[in-house]
Amino acid sequence: MSKRTFRVWRGDAEGGRFVEYNVEVGPGMVILDALHRIQAEQSPDLAVRWNCKAGKCGSCSMEVNGKPRLSCMTRISDYEPEQIITVQPLKTFPIIRDLVTDVSWNFEQNKRIPPFRPKAPGPDGKLRMWQEDVDRIQEFRKCIECFLCQDVCHVLRDHEKKQNFVGPRFIMRIASLEMHPLDTVDRIPQTLREFGSGWCNITRCCTEVCPEHINITDNAIIPTKERVVDRFYDPVAMLTRKIRGEDPARAREEGKVP
Amino acid sequence: MVDVREIKTVEHDVLIIGAGGAGLRAAIECSNAGLDTAVLTKSLLGKAHTVMAEGGMAAAMGNVDPRDNWKVHFRDTMRGGKFLNQWRMAELHAKQAPDRVRELEEWGAVFDRTPDGLINQRNFGGHRFPRLAHVGDRTGLELIRTLQDHAVHKGRLQVYMECKALRLLKDGDRMAGCVAVWRETGRFLIVRAKAVIMATGGGGRAWRVTSNSWEYSGDGLTMAYDAGAELMDVEFTQFHPTGMVWPPSVRGTLVTEGVRGEGGILKNNKGERFMFRYIPERFAPETADTEEEAARWLAGDKNARRPPELLTRDVVARAIKAEVEAGRGSPHGGAFLDIASQRTAEDIKRKLPSMYHQFKELAELDITKEPMEVGPTLHYFMGGIRVDPDTQASTTVPGLFACGEAAAGLHGANRLGGNSLSDLIVFGRLAGLGAADYIKGVSELPALDEDQVRDAIRWATSFLNRESGENPYVIHEDLQELMQTKVGIIRNATELSQALEGIAELRKRAENAKAHAASQYNPGWHEAMDLHSLLTTAEAVARAALTREESRGAHTREDFEGEREEWGKVNIVLRKLDDGSMEVRKLERDEPPEELAKIAFATIEDLEAGRV
């Protein structure tokens, strides 16, 4: 056991400040453990959102020393012993209290996306899909909706632009539907016009913070932009296409390569 | 004095408390029936416990082994539950699960595939055939996201997030809705409805070492019990054999049974594969008795019997405890779970990605190279609200329904892994249909009794208003310690009585708990309110456990060893009496329908040869 200092942001929508807490830390403890210890011993009203404490639910998102992290999967020992650890709420979303932000905007974006509508089953009455065809969307479906990618995306950080762009999480959700082997809906025109795929300029910040290590930008966003470009004009996607060449999976689907 | 008219009131046809798999599936069914539907959840949408489920969802689709069918699944479920399950529920579950899983696929779920493009199925403890539809080791996430994405496009379905139900409201005997509180603002909300479906999950947070999250404070069981519903089978609390034991901050976090399903073996500190020594008589004919046979099974030999690591959870949990107590445990008091020697690193990362990730990040251990340390963790409530098998209606309160982990009956004395996720979708749907049917006979919204509302609010705000009082976190910790030591895997009358005394003491302290005055997003306040649920649930478990004088399934009494015939004929039912005390009653079980009894007691050879 040793003592460590945490600077935790306390406050609400009106304003707030950092408060320092000294906490006993033991082996294997994560940031969320330290916050729980503060709740139990010093400030029972410290607001923190969490559920699973195992990186599975995406509730405990916050910024630790300026980086978007899941607090339940961030070990205290990852920080130098003398370093003060600063914990603050996500910046992109309105603050409710302390470390808890109002992420309801994300749920609204999800509602706007036209739902899955499957093909009719085969002659034997069964739906068939092959593993190699679903590997890619299974990667996207690992998403735990922690919204760390949404937090870090500069388009959304700039609050004015939120109405233009649904953000990486939901472009990826569109990708997972568009690439679903059984889906029949066309969401591409809306992806450009309403969901704002053109706003993404492929900085890859979202991919860097994803706790599920999903390759959001390269595997979901760029191929989606490609599909948009096939029908409409998107300068950024045009440029990357020149650099990267065709999206291979897309080419395979269209029968261009075996 | 609280002015009830100033509290926001909303009106719906049906109120569903809980947005896990069970609640969402019920909501979809209610919406399909044209009902105006409200869903309340303590956390954000998509974060309920269901999201944590790893291994899979049991349904006898026969995609991997065509010999599987509902009868074998039914037989496995009854045997796993030590024949204390409700026959009809086990039958409905086994018959309907395959359709419910296929329906998820029509709603966009993407399960792992077989080589011919169908939903893949994996082996799990107690299941005769590979039966669990799965997505790597994140099946619960796939389930909840599919239901969530489907539900948000449904008409007349409103989700109230981070809104906690405090108390049920009644109009005479029947349900009238609930009083709730928003976590964000601390404001109260009255939800009036013609029927209420309880889908709140279990109460594992009363124990110290548990795989459950803070949400599992037994609210649903307690609200229903306080409103007059019966609870059943609550002595059966499942200790999952493999929780993490190190480091201390993650003690209890689940290690999926999928590890053993994929071939993982258990060893003690002498390197012995000890499970061979713990095979119960009932399962001996169907369990491998040599390492050689177990290895053949893993390699896919259909004539080989299953390795003993895949025995039911109660058996494996007790075996690990016994090994540790005999001094053969791992350094931190568990057993070694080894998959590294059984599968290639690549296979492990593909089949068990989140376990790989979990150990790497939280324990700095590479499961493709080293064994994990595991030990029992409180995981699941087989018991819950007593319901009618076909409609999921409470046996005593008209208009109240329950489904998922909050309801009792399907699992009997012990649940098989994978049978919960399928339970949620089968009985979630039936609860929705049951409520819709009930509502047809309710023309007007039941009346609102303002006194009940005032009473609930007075109670809730008392924690904020009192000048001084005890820290609720400390009371909760004391309860966890008490349940861990006195109502654990192995129980006896002395300790259970001590537990009951301890709970009574804690109740007095809980009534005087004090929360910091702010009501907005104040976890300390919610902790103080949760104590009532935690203590009621804990008392129910301890009372039922003290009453059942035998050892069966997840309930083990060292002072009453082995199953006793007379206890196989009764379920234990609890009810709140008018004086506030808890009545414990033995309920005689119905004779099973002849057809079902034949299947359940058949030998596996007869069943497979179609002779039953």
Ligand SMILES: Cc1cc2nc3c(=O)[nH]c(=O)nc-3n(C[C@H](O)[C@H](O)[C@H](O)COP(=O)(O)OP(=O)(O)OC[C@H]3O[C@@H](n4cnc5c(N)ncnc54)[C@H](O)[C@@H]3O)c2cc1C
């Ligand atoms: C780590 C882990 C792994 C598991 N793996 C498997 C598996 O592989 N296969 C399997 O079959 N089962 C598994 N289980 C068990 C299974 O996940 C659960 O039993 C199941 O998900 C319970 O679902 P539910 O819908 O009944 O409740 P939950 O999903 O827990 O949902 C409960 C809901 O009720 C809400 N709620 C509770 N109280 C209130 C209140 N007072 N007011 C408002 N809302 C409230 C909560 O917010 C939540 O939305 C696992 C469990 C755990 C913990």
Ligand code: SF4
């Ligand atoms: S890659 Fe696109 S979506 Fe991702 S952070 Fe950058 S701009 Fe935002």
Ligand code: SF4
């Ligand atoms: S894509 Fe990754 S970072 Fe974004 S919400 Fe999903 S899990 Fe979180």
Ligand code: FES
């Ligand atoms: S608490 Fe679930 S991801 Fe951190």
